[in-house]
Amino acid sequence: MKKALGNIRILDFSQYISGPWGSMILAEFGADVIKIEPIKTGESFRIRLMEDPELEPLFHLINHDKKSMTLNIAKPEGQEIVRKLVLKSDVVLENFVPGIMDKFGIGYNALKKLNPGIIYCAVSGYGQTGIEEWVKKPSFDLIAQAQSGVLDIYNLYEQHPPLAIADISTASYAVICILIALNYKNMTGKGQFIDLSMLDLMYTLNLRTNIIQYVPKERYENPRPTYRTWKAKDGYIAIAVSTHRQWNNFCKAIEREDLTDDSRFDFPYKRWQNRDILNPIVAEWFQSKTLSEIEQIMFDAHIPCGRVRKKEEIHEHPQLKARGMPMTRFKFEGFGRIYMPDVFVKFSETPGSIERMAPKLGEHTDEILQEVAGLKMAEIKALREKEVI
Numbered sequence: 001m002k003k004a005l006g007n008i009r010i011l012d013f014s015q016y017i018s019g020p021w022g023s024m025i026l027a028e029f030g031a032d033v034i035k036i037e038p039i040k041t042g043e044s045f046r047i048r049l050m051e052d053p054e055l056e057p058l059f060h061l062i063n064h065d066k067k068s069m070t071l072n073i074a075k076p077e078g079q080e081i082v083r084k085l086v087l088k089s090d091v092v093l094e095n096f097v098p099g100i101m102d103k104f105g106i107g108y109n110a111l112k113k114l115n116p117g118i119i120y121c122a123v124s125g126y127g128q129t130g131i132e133e134w135v136k137k138p139s140f141d142l143i144a145q146a147q148s149g150v151l152d153i154y155n156l157y158e159q160h161p162p163l164a165i166a167d168i169s170t171a172s173y174a175v176i177c178i179l180i181a182l183n184y185k186n187m188t189g190k191g192q193f194i195d196l197s198m199l200d201l202m203y204t205l206n207l208r209t210n211i212i213q214y215v216p217k218e219r220y221e222n223p224r225p226t227y228r229t230w231k232a233k234d235g236y237i238a239i240a241v242s243t244h245r246q247w248n249n250f251c252k253a254i255e256r257e258d259l260t261d262d263s264r265f266d267f268p269y270k271r272w273q274n275r276d277i278l279n280p281i282v283a284e285w286f287q288s289k290t291l292s293e294i295e296q297i298m299f300d301a302h303i304p305c306g307r308v309r310k311k312e313e314i315h316e317h318p319q320l321k322a323r324g325m326p327m328t329r330f331k332f333e334g335f336g337r338i339y340m341p342d343v344f345v346k347f348s349e350t351p352g353s354i355e356r357m358a359p360k361l362g363e364h365t366d367e368i369l370q371e372v373a374g375l376k377m378a379e380i381k382a383l384r385e386k387e388v389i
Contacts, residue, residue: 003030004350008182009372011036011085012066013073013094013101015043017141017164018198019123020062021171023093026178027065028343028352034085034368035063035359039070039387042361057338060330063358069369070362070389073104077388082106084373086115090185091178095123098135108193118191119181121174127197139198141167148202149209169205170198225271225278226250229308230286236308237286237294242268246303253301254285315339330357365389 009032012023020035027033037043045059072078083106086092092111094101101107101122108120122128125139144166145151151161177194185191203209208220226241241250247268251259259265259281264274271278286294291307298305309317315326323346326339343352369375369389383389 002350003352004347006030008032008091009089010034010091010093011082011089013092013096014123015095016045017062017167018170019093019095019174020045021168022174022178023066023171024062024064025172025175025352028354029347029350030352033066034089034364034372035066035068036071036073036082037068037361039072039362039389042068042070046361057330057332057335057340060332060358061340064330064354065356066359067364067368068359068362069365071365072388073101073106075386075388077383077386079104079106081369081373081383081388083111083114084375085368086111086118088372089115090117090119090182092118092120093123093174093178094121097138098122098124098128112191112193116191117185117189119178119185119194120191121178121181121194121196123170123174123196124198126199128195141165141198144170144198144202147199148206150202150206153206153208165205166198166202170196170201173201219272222272222275224268225275225282226268230283232286232294232307233288233290235291237291238306238308239298240304247271249301250303253297253303254282256281256285327354362389 005026008026008030010023010026012019012033012035014020014023023031023033023035035043037046041047045055045062049056049059071081073082086106092108102109108118108122111118111120124135125144126134126137128135139147141164142160145156145161148166150165151157154161174194174196177196181192181194212220226239226247229236229238239250241247247265248260251257259278263270265271265278289297295305295307314320320326325342325344327342328337328339330338330340332338340354342354345352366377366380369380369383370377375383380389
């Protein structure tokens with residue numbers, strides 16, 4: 001079956017997660033992703049694996065279904081190879097500190113002269129414009145979460161965040177940006193430069209920082225009794241009661257219909273104001289039930305709810321399994337069975353798929369140089385002798 005992005009070629013210079021997560025999504029839907037890596041060591045994540053081999057499955061998760069070629073872009077011959085590849089490519093993706101690709105003569109302004117339709121997506125910590133001191137600063141997920149106030153929101157002052165939401169969000173938005181640019185190219189034939197700043201994005205996603213300008217901070221430091229987690233007999237469960245109908249249904253479900261006529265609780269804000277009265281009532285009911293009992297009662301009452309599952313158990317979630325999300329077809333020596341998420345969005349006509357593990361370093365170098373750059377084996381041999389590839 002032909003995939004939706006089967007006619008798109010991407011030159012991916014990015015490393016770690018903030019770029020590769022995006023090219024991973026594009027590869028799942030058929031894009032020909034060429035992962036261009038430094039010779040001998042490969043990208044920074046591969047170097048990390050030398051010190052911490054337990055992360056190997058994560059590397060495969062982020063880089064499956066891509067091709068790998070090695071290239072020394074610091075050498076003129078390596079830069080010339082990039083120019084040849086750009087002529088037959090649609091997208092360049094990189095997450096270097098701004099200015100690196102320009103220093104080597106293969107930045108956007110140079111490449112668009114060769115291919116006016118090229119789409120160049122540059123992911124960086126602070127963006128390509130603004131205060132020069134900030135533009136030149138390196139960044140990582142942790143730094144982006146710190147600078148954007150996210151760590152403060154979660155009060156993470158003495159530990160790192162449990163999820164790389166800055167990296168993953170930035171890479172996911174890179175996919176959106178690239179697809180927007182591809183559609184514009186289809187309409188006009190013109191490529192463009194995409195300046196994607198991790199700080200800008202995390203500032204945008206940090207809705208709490210926006211909301212506290214006009215909603216008292218206290219409201220978010222003390223959750224509503226009907227929009228939070230509660231302790232049951234055998235664990236914790238989350239409920240979300242937002243509408244008036246849901247509130248009435250909830251009161252019936254916990255056998256306290258009298259609360260529906262209580263003016264202290266007739267609006268969400270009032271339920272928050274009077275939480276010291278309502279919390280003990282709700283807590284007593286939840287603590288008297290098991291998770292399974294609560295789930296069934298809330299389901300029957302059309303109340304959104306869900307038990308708080310242990311991270312070690314999420315692979316056994318019945319709905320995830322029913323949709324084929326946890327997959328184990330890739331085998332990792334010494335790790336036993338490793339669950340990895342399959343393609344998480346289902347298309348009716350052009351479904352994505354995961355077909356190959358991450359490539360070995362330079363696995364496709366010769367193939368790419370011959371088929372895309374048009375080099376002969378003698379030329380490839382000479383480049384290898386010069387440590388260009």
